[in-house]
Amino acid sequence: MYLPFSIGLRRAIMERKLNKDVYRKRSSRWKCRADNETIARSFETNKAEGLSQRELPTVMEFNGVEFPSKAARQSLVESFLQYCNPWMPTLDGNDLKMILDGTSSPLLAQALYLAVSRVSSSPMVRAFASTQQFYERAKVLFWTGYENSPVIAIEVTIMLQWYNPEGPEHVLLDLSEYWLKTGVGLAHQVGLHKEPIPGPMSSIRRRLWWSLVARDSLISAAHGRPRAINLEDSEAHLPTLSDFPDAEEDGLLFIGYFEICRLLGYLTDCCARNYLPNSKKLDIKNALFR
Template sequence: MKGQGGNGVQPTPLPLACEPISHHVPEDLLEIYLQTYFEFANVWCPVLEWATLDSEPQILASPFFHNALALCAIRLRPPLIGPTDPEEHYMRAKSLFYGNCESNPLIQIISIMLFYWWSPGRPDVASLDTGRWWVGTAIRLAEEIGLHLDKGPAQTYIGEGCGLKRRIWWTLFARDRIVALAQGRPCFINPEYCSVPMVTVHDFPDPTDLKASIFVHWVRMWEIVGRMHKEIYKSKDFFSSESTYIPEMVNWVQSLPPSAQLPFSSHRSVGYNRDVHDLHLGYLTTITLLFLDKSDESIPTAQIPAIAAASCIARIFKDFLARGSVRFLLTQATWSIALAILALIHARRIEGLTHHAEEDILVLRTALVQLVPLSYPGKMFSQGIERILDQANTAGGAQAGAKPDTGDLSHDRWQPVATSSPMIIDEKWTEFFPYMTTDTSPLIADLLTCHGTLSTFTDPDFPVDILPFLNEIFVDSHTLLAHHF
């Protein structure tokens, strides 16, 4: 990928003066890029609407917005003719931003938020090209114009209604939480300093649109996860607070309307909706992360909820792959794949689960291969996962002879781990997955019907040199990026 430090090619120097004419996108392409945005990106980044574009011509006149929209749209659905390189538009947009060629801060914020689908910089080094850098930049600009306040001055820039400004702020809020959890960093936004009301479907042009409902549920989920992440980041001992946050996650998934639930109760995803699948991806990734055991003496142990969540993630990606592309996903999808594979590496070493765990791993590896060219994190995750799998296979992998433990696989209670004396919570683990049946996936059918063991299986023959990586990933997930690949 051009412009990335890993291949020795230096980024194009930033121009010292604005050249707005050369940076405009042709009108016909601009219309196509807008259509791509509304089809694929608007649900997770609802910062534009047709009425605003009609009433605020300065947006469509902005070269900075032109190039931000182009890099997003080309990344999502590259045309077969004309410009096909999102990096070219990224470098143009970056030069226009640092050249101060766009004076409207709301246009700046909206445009920067379209960078979400392009991550050219290494996330483990100080850089002005990472997703986290741009999220932080957009948040600082948003706070400068008062988007974090119920009654701020933002209306002086575009429009008078509150809906657009609330959608922009809560999109930034959710993205801040996603990046912080994925990279093991602190969040930028402190809710104690914010007074803007929680976004609702009435902040959208059409409150009855399912996309509006999906966005609202998405934001609420990441608000819960953000509070959990704060406890993880501060204390490294999250489960002292599990009685507060874990039931909130259960309540979130169970309170979703039928139209926003995963259609996984049967073998076929009847009524498949790409956005509903994507809504659940972050939730399932969080469940996987929370129920992986950080041990100082063995490879991480996947508890039952983690294995079930990983298998659901595999089915999500199987549905995506079957429909021809996963490129519409944000770059954090590679992190979801990596965590799911780690849980399934444990599952495949358990007698009775091996074959189906291998099938799920194959699906996830295929999806990761598709995402590698689209982001630097994808390349790093792919290399790390392949290294782990190669070493695991060399050491015996899922070969016969690995002795499972003799613990009881109980379906009456689930038990979080990662603490010396974990509290048993009086809830069934299946409550994390209200749609789950024996038809959800073959691996989950094994979990629901198995009377064997899995919860504390370890393998002393696992390669020692990757143990530090595996042991740290669950609390400091940026370790996957920063120290081992």
């Protein structure tokens, strides 16, 4: 009479053991992925230094490595700090200093010039190049692999989102949504969604990641399309004033702006899926009554 119970108990034990094995394998697989991601970032790029003989003429034809005068660079950097950087705090002081001195990555410089050309009507900027010319130069440099630093490449994808020649109803490779998802793909490759190891790059990595999240939420709401980033996969700490050691006022502005974008992203998901988890509802309530 106890046989059915024994069989049921044995089956339950076996199922529990099987579930543990599956969980252990799954955990091991995720740990392996994390380890592989860390190891991959320690390897040097396979791309040879410099451009190939076929790539160089293309870059030169678009004047990709040409910088404006020092006075124009000064005006561009000041405009960037005033109009662009508060919403996309993607560059640190050293990046800006090198752009100002004309010693930075040409790709990073052209991307900054592009962003500023969308918000500035300075005659010095217009005399040097148009918005489209800045964009073409940055695009050529990006796709020829001129820049080997993945962090700079991600910074560039964020700034190139200032160039948005058509509405979302058009299918183009130049829209902000395209560059956003290119940047998100690179960010996942280098682990920006992970909490960085404390060091000189930790703040800029967090600022880059949360800039992508903010842009993702805005573009999702504006275009009515799914977000590229699932925050359930993110382990990075939320931005704090300590991530803005040289610009506390900009830090306060960005943190508030980011919170609004994040809530907008949740609400957009809710409208699209007609569902909002209780944890997200609580998050929204706490943020609204903070």
